[in-house]
Amino acid sequence: MTFPATASTDHELGLGAIRRARELTEPALRDIVDRLGPSLGGVGRYHFGWWSRSSGASGKAIRPTLAVLAAEAVGAEASDAVPAAAAAELVHNFSLIHDDIIDNDELRRGQPAVWKEFGVPAAILIGDALHSEAFGALLNSGRPGAAAAAMRLSTAMREVVVGQVEDIRFTERPWTGEQAVRIAEYQSMAEAKTGALLAFSASAGALLGGADTAVADCFDRLGRHLGLAFQCTDDVLGIWGDPAKTGKPVFGDLREGKRTLPIIAALTAGGSASERLGVLVERGVRTDFELRLAAELVEEAGGREFAEREAARHLAGVDDCLASLAMPAETRACFEDLAQSLIGRSR
Template sequence: MTTHAGPRTTAPGALARCRASVEPALRAAVASLHPQPRRMASFSLGWCDADGTPSTGSGGKGVRQALAVLATEAVGAPAELAVPAAVAVELIHTFSLVHDDIMDGDERRRHRDTVWKAFGTGPAVLTGDALFALGVRTLAVAGGEHGATAVCRLAETLGDLVHGQADDLLFETRPWTGPGAVGLADYRAMADRKTGALLGCAMALGPVLAGAAPPVVGALSEAGRQLGLAFQVVDDLLGIWGDPQATGKPVHSDLHRRKKTLPVLAAMALDEKAAERLGRLLGSPGPLSTTDAERAAAIVEGAGGRDFALEDARRQVAAARDCLTAMPLEESATREIVALSEYFLDRQL
C-alpha cells in the first residue's frame, strides 16, 4: 500500500503530528458544549486552568487519538479520514477519566486537581455525561457509507468500558485471600474491557470509516486491545513505583488505595508467604501508613510481582506487533504504531 502521510518520525514526533491533525477538530467539538461543562472539559484536557485562564499544561499525550490516525494510515487511507474517529475516542477517554476519578476518589491527575476536586462532584458528573454524548455525536455526524458501523462499534466499546469499570469497583469489595479473592484471570478480563476495549476501538474506527476489510479491522482492533492491556500494566507499575514528578500522583498511590493491580496479584500468586503478608497488610482496616505501603511495595517486588508485570506488558506489545505484521498494512505506519507502543512501555524503565 502507499502512504498518504508525510515523513515518518520518532514516537514523540508521531504523537505531536497526530495531535496537530486532531486538536483543531477536538477543540471545535468541545466549544459546542454548554459553557459550564465546556470549561471543565477544557480544564480536563489541559487547555485552561480552573478559572478559565488558558493553560499550556499537559492534557495527556494523546496516545488514543494517535493510534486512531496511524491505524487509518496503515490501511492506506488519509489521516484526515481518521479525525472524527480520533476526536470521538479522545472525548470518550476524557469522559471515562472524569468519572473514574470520582469513583476512585482521586484528587490529583497530571499534576493538578481532578475535575471533581476543582469543580465539585455534581458538575463533574455532568461534564462526563456531556463528553460521552459529544463523543457519540461526533462519530454519528461523520456519516459516510460506513458511519453506522462505526457508531455500533463505539457503542459496543462503551458497554465494555462500563462492564470493566463495574468489575474494577467490585474488586474493592472482594477479599485479598481465600474464596472470592481476585485472581489473575479476573484481572485480565477486567483490564481487557476497562482499558483494552477503547484502544481496540481507537485502532478500528478510522479503518472502519475507510471501508477496510473486516479481517484487517479485526486485526487492528485486537492489536489495540493487546496494547491496552500493556498500557494498563504499565499504569499499575507506575501506581506503585512511579516518580510522582512524572505521574502527578503520590508515591505508592495504588497501594494506599488498596487497588488489586497486576504486580500485587502476581506476587500473591507466585509466593504463598508473600500472599499472607500482603493479605494482612492490605486487608487491614483503616488507612495504610507510609511505612506499611513501603513494606508492601518491597514484598511485591521481592516476590517477583514487578518483574512478572513488566514481562507481561512486553508480551502484550509483542502480541500486538504479531497482529499487525500478519496483515497487509502500510509498513511505515505499522512501524510507527510499534514504536509508539514500545515508547509507552519504556515509561516504566
C-alpha cells in the first residue's frame, strides 16, 4: 500500500517527523542500492527517483517514521532505528516493483514503472535484491534486538504475500451470494497486506532501541491498527476522493471492480439499496451514470458510514496502544499527529 500525498499540511508535528526520518534513512538506502553495482543499482536508483546525488527520494516515508518514533519512544536515539527504517523501505519498495508487474501497472510515481522501463526480468531481480538487502540491513547492524527484528520481518513479509494473493483472488469471486467476499475476510486481508509492514516498522524500531518483547508487541498492535485505519480511509477515498488530492479518478475503485470495505459492507447490509447495488455490480458498472448510481447506492446502504466508523475504531486502537506505553510527551504527540494526518482525509 502506497500512502498518497494527501496528508493535511496542518499536521506539522507529523510532517516534521516524516522529514526527519527520511533524512536519516535515505543515506543508508542509497549506500545499499549503490552496493548492488552499476547495472542493478542503476535500476534501483531509477525506481527511487535518485536522478542525482542531490535529488530526494519519492514516497511518504511513513514506515521509517514509525521505526524512528518507536525507538525514541523507548529512550533510544533516532539513529538506532535506521536499520529497521531502511529494511521497511526496502521490502516496501520490493513489493511495489513486483505489484506493478502483477497488476500490469505502467506508471509508478509519475514515471514508467521499473518493468516498463527495464523489462520484467530486471524488475523481478531488483525486487529480489531489495528484499534480500532488507534482512542484511538488520542482521549486519550489530544492534541488540536485530535478530528478533529480522524474525518479525520474515513474519511480516509472509503476511504481505498471503494478503496480496487473497486480494487477487477476491476479484475472481462473485459480488453476491455464498461465495462473495465477507467483511471479516476483507479485514483479515487488509491487516496482512497493509498493516503487517507497519507493525514490523514500529516493533522493529522499538527492538533496535532496546525494548523488550512485550513493548515491541504493543508497537506491533499500534502498527496494525494504523494500517487498518488507513485502509478504511483509503477505501472511502477510492470512491469519493478528490482526484486532485488522491491522484485517482473519482469512483476509481468502482470503475476497476475492486472489492473494498464500503462496497462489501453495502452489499451485505440488506435492504433495497443493497439489493439494487448487487444487481448493478453483478451486471457490470461501466458508464458514468452507472458509476454515480453505484456510489450513491453504496452510501445509501451504509457502506461509507461503516468504513468511516471502522477507521475511527482502529484510530482509537492506536490511541489505546499509545496510552499503554510510557514515552516522552513530544514523541507521543508526533505519533498522534502522524495518525491523524493519515486518517483524517475522508471528507
